[in-house]
């Protein structure tokens with residue numbers, strides 16, 4: 087297999103029109119991926135083609151509607167391939183992960199009774215906390231919290247083991263933290279939860295651009311992700327086990343089908359986004375096909391190859407960035423930094439500086455054309471527990487289209503800013 091950096095990086099970057107953007111005569115640096123990645127041309131073209139050639143509502147007997155149905159059916163299959171499922175009917179589309187989770191939490195909560203318990207974590211994005219906490223309050227269900235460790239900010243699995251019981255109905259947990267970049271051992275967590283009869287709802291939004299999702303291997307019950315975080319348009323996706331999606335009561339309008347996935351997809355969807363979502367999965371699969379030198383590689387296999395190469399490249403980026411940041415006086419890093427542990431994190435690095443507030447640091451970088459996020463990025467419980475509110479942190483979020491040269495630019499700017507304070 088070919089190496090991603092030498093054989094694919096330049097070609098991938100070429101496919102993203104946004105990466106041509108200039109700021110003060112220099113190429114802009116997009117380190118804002120965790121808040122939404124840039125989009126390759128094939129995604130833009132697929133969306134344009136849908137709107138140009140077969141923009142129509144579903145279920146009609148005429149040409150554009152029939153073609154629309156076909157495209158959307160193919161998209162369900164593409165997303166099943168992405169998450170490692172075989173059944174396209176297990177794929178539910180919606181506006182975004184948050185609204186899908188809110189709607190779904192109402193239905194799941196109907197199966198809970200007073201005295202039941204659910205588990206959420208202090209490491210999660212609020213989209214995988216508030217919907218469950220509020221649903222629990224509606225049904226007199228107790229919410230148990232799992233904390234993160236103060237050493238490396240990873241989830242406290244001992245606490246999880248001690249908290250799970252026969253009363254636990256649900257564990258809601260992220261596959262990876264959008265604040266620390268840390269990867270949670272979700273397969274292990276699913277095993278622990280299932281031993282107690284609890285269901286597991288995984289938030290794969292931060293995991294999606296970096297790693298291969300595998301609902302079968304992980305043995306989760308539900309998984310939500312967002313394609314605007316993995317090179318696609320604004321679109322949320324929920325995967326659920328067929329039996330559960332069929333059995334659970336859905337809030338839906340009367341004319342909507344009782345069959346899955348339709349019973350979970352109220353109203354008309356953003357067809358162009360769903361088609362664009364399929365195109366971004368094919369963009370990723372094509373990286374795998376190019377690396378394997380085999381154009382005919384099935385999509386799921388191609389995705390496996392792509393993510394193996396992307397993960398390796400991103401690990402090297404993370405290592406380089408972390409080492410550079412650790413050399414700068416006054417920088418604090420919130421997440422795994424040990425080289426031997428880097429397989430357990432993605433290249434999403436949150437920092438603070440002892441003497442520069444986060445808004446100022448983000449602005450200093452923005453002035454040099456380097457885009458980073460600052461604040462809590464809705465990982466509110468994390469920043470709150472660390473006493474970092476209201477300033478939060480600065481998040482440097484890398485994906486596979488970023489480069490070592492871009493990291494050098496960032497390190498230079500942060501280093502100069504730090505020096506100016508000493």
Ligand SMILES: Cc1ncc(COP(=O)(O)O)c(C=O)c1O
Nearest residue numbers: 182183184211213264291292312
């Ligand atoms: C880890 C994580 N979960 C959930 C969300 C919410 O996703 P959406 O914007 O699709 O509702 C985000 C968005 O930033 C996120 O980073």
